[in-house]
Amino acid sequence: MAESAEAPKLVYLVTGGCGFLGEHVVRMLLEREPRLRELRVFDLHLSPWLEELKTGPVQVTAIQGDVTQAHEVAAAVSGAHVVIHTAGLVDVFGRASPETIHKVNVQGTQNVIEACVQMGTRLLVYTSSMEVVGPNIKGHPFYRGNEDTPYEAVHKHPYPHSKAQAERLVLEANGRKVHGGLPLVTCALRPTGIYGEGHQIMRDFYHQGLRLGGRLFRAIPASVEHGRVYVGNVAWMHVLVARELEQRAALMGGQVYFCYDKSPYKSYEDFNMEFLGPCGLRLVGTRPLLPYWLLVLLAALNALLQWLLRPLLLYAPLLNPYTLAVANTTFTVSTNKAQRHFGYEPLFSWEESRTRTILWVQGMEASAQ
Numbered sequence: 001m002a003e004s005a006e007a008p009k010l011v012y013l014v015t016g017g018c019g020f021l022g023e024h025v026v027r028m029l030l031e032r033e034p035r036l037r038e039l040r041v042f043d044l045h046l047s048p049w050l051e052e053l054k055t056g057p058v059q060v061t062a063i064q065g066d067v068t069q070a071h072e073v074a075a076a077v078s079g080a081h082v083v084i085h086t087a088g089l090v091d092v093f094g095r096a097s098p099e100t101i102h103k104v105n106v107q108g109t110q111n112v113i114e115a116c117v118q119m120g121t122r123l124l125v126y127t128s129s130m131e132v133v134g135p136n137i138k139g140h141p142f143y144r145g146n147e148d149t150p151y152e153a154v155h156k157h158p159y160p161h162s163k164a165q166a167e168r169l170v171l172e173a174n175g176r177k178v179h180g181g182l183p184l185v186t187c188a189l190r191p192t193g194i195y196g197e198g199h200q201i202m203r204d205f206y207h208q209g210l211r212l213g214g215r216l217f218r219a220i221p222a223s224v225e226h227g228r229v230y231v232g233n234v235a236w237m238h239v240l241v242a243r244e245l246e247q248r249a250a251l252m253g254g255q256v257y258f259c260y261d262k263s264p265y266k267s268y269e270d271f272n273m274e275f276l277g278p279c280g281l282r283l284v285g286t287r288p289l290l291p292y293w294l295l296v297l298l299a300a301l302n303a304l305l306q307w308l309l310r311p312l313l314l315y316a317p318l319l320n321p322y323t324l325a326v327a328n329t330t331f332t333v334s335t336n337k338a339q340r341h342f343g344y345e346p347l348f349s350w351e352e353s354r355t356r357t358i359l360w361v362q363g364m365e366a367s368a369q
C-alpha cells in the first residue's frame with residue numbers, strides 16, 4: 001500500500017459505484033487510497049449502504065445521476081482528479097433494448113470523456129470487459145491469451161459491441177488536451193467473468209438450484225474453460241491503476257489490461273460449484289445431460305418466448321442463444337501485463353476469494369430460511 005505523508009487531497013469519482021463491482025471499488029478506495037479527500041459515488045440507483053460510509057474521515061458524496069445525461073456527468077466530474085467509470089448496462093439476457101445498451105454504454109462513456117475534457121480532469125480509468133475480445137460469434141477459443149494475442153473479435157450482440165465501442169473511445173481520448181492544457185490519460189481494464197460477494201448471476205444460479213431440490217444440471221462440457229476473477233482483485237486493480245496512471249502516463253496511457261488473479265481455469269458451471277457445492281447444491285452429470293442441438297433449440301425457444309411475452313412480462317432466463325454460445329467457448333487469459341506496467345499483484349489469494357464468496361452465499365442461505 002502506498003505510503004502518503006501528504007494530507008489527503010484527491011477527489012475521486014466512481015460511476016456505477018452502487019453496482020456489483022462499483023461497491024467493491026468504493027470500499028477498496030476508502031480502505032486503501034490514503035490520498036483520498038472526497039469520494040463521489042455516481043449511480044442511477046443509489047444504495048442504502050452508502051449512508052454508513054459517510055461517518056469516516058473521507059467525504060463520501062452520493063450523486064444520483066444518469067451517464068446518458070451529459071450535464072449530470074459534467075456536474076459530477078467538475079473538480080474531480082480521477083474518474084473510475086464502471087457504470088454500464090451489463091445485459092446479455094435481453095432485458096434492455098440494443099438502443100438502450102448503446103445509449104448507456106457508448107454515449108454514456110462519451111459523456112464521461114467529454115466531461116473530463118471540459119472540467120480539466122486528467123485521469124480516466126474505464127471498466128471494459130473480456131467481451132471486447134471474445135468469445136467471437138464464430139466460437140473461436142481464446143486459450144490462455146493475453147493483451148497481444150491475435151484474435152478475430154467479431155461481435156453481433158449489443159453488449160459486447162457496446163463495450164468494444166466504448167473502450168475504443170476511451171483509448172482514443174488518451175492524450176487529448178483537457179481544460180487547462182494538460183493531456184488526458186486514459187486506460188481500460190478488461191475483467192474476465194467477475195465473481196464474489198454481490199454477483200447477481202451467482203445468486204440466480206443458487207436460487208435456481210434451490211428451486212430444483214438442491215440440484216443444477218450440467219449443460220456445458222467440463223472441458224470448456226472460462227477465466228474468472230474475484231471482484232476484490234478487480235477492485236484492487238482499479239485502485240492501483242488510478243494511483244499509478246499519472247506517474248506512468250507514457251507507459252500506461254491508452255493501454256488495456258486484462259484483470260486476472262489465481263482463480264482456477266474451469267468451466268463456468270464447475271467454477272460456480274466451488275461456491276455452490278459447499279452450500280448444499282449438486283451439479284448433476286459428468287457431461288451435459290442434453291445434446292448440444294437440443295440446448296440450441298431450448299435457447300432459441302427461450303428467445304422466442306421472451307419476444308412473445310415482452311408486451312406482458314419480462315422473461316429473461318439464463319439460457320439464451322448468446323449465453324449458450326459464450327459458455328460453450330473456451331476463454332481464458334494468462335498475462336502479467338498489469339504486473340509489469342504498474343506492479344499489480346492480486347490482493348486476495350484463490351483460497352481467500354473462494355472463502356469470501358462461500359460465506360456470502362451462505363449468508364444468502366441464512367436469509368432465505
Ligand SMILES: NC(=O)C1=CN([C@@H]2O[C@H](COP(=O)(O)OP(=O)(O)OC[C@H]3O[C@@H](n4cnc5c(N)ncnc54)[C@H](O)[C@@H]3O)[C@@H](O)[C@H]2O)C=CC1
Pocket residue numbers: 015016017018019020021022042043044045065066067068085086087088089090104108127128129130163190191192193194195
Ligand atoms: N459482471 C461481470 O462479470 C463483468 C462486468 N464488467 C463491467 O464492469 C462494470 C460493472 O459491472 P457490474 O458491476 O457487473 O454491473 P452492475 O449492473 O452490478 O453495476 C452497474 C452499475 O451501473 C449503474 N448504471 C447503469 N446504468 C446507468 C446510467 N445510465 N447512469 C448511471 N449509472 C448507471 C447501475 O445502477 C449499477 O449500479 C460494467 O461496465 C461491466 O461491463 C466487465 C467484465 C465482467
Ligand SMILES: CC(C)[C@@H](O)CC[C@@H](C)[C@H]1CC[C@H]2[C@@H]3[C@H](O)CC4=CC(=O)CC[C@]4(C)[C@H]3CC[C@]12C
Pocket residue numbers: 090092128129130131192193194201219220226268269318319320322323324326327
Ligand atoms: C444456462 C447455461 C448455458 C449456463 O452455463 C449459462 C452461463 C452464462 C449465464 C454465463 C457463461 C459466461 C458468462 C459471461 C462471461 O463471464 C463474460 C461476461 C463478461 C461481462 O462483461 C458481463 C457478463 C458476461 C457476459 C457473463 C454473463 C453470464 C455468462 C454468459
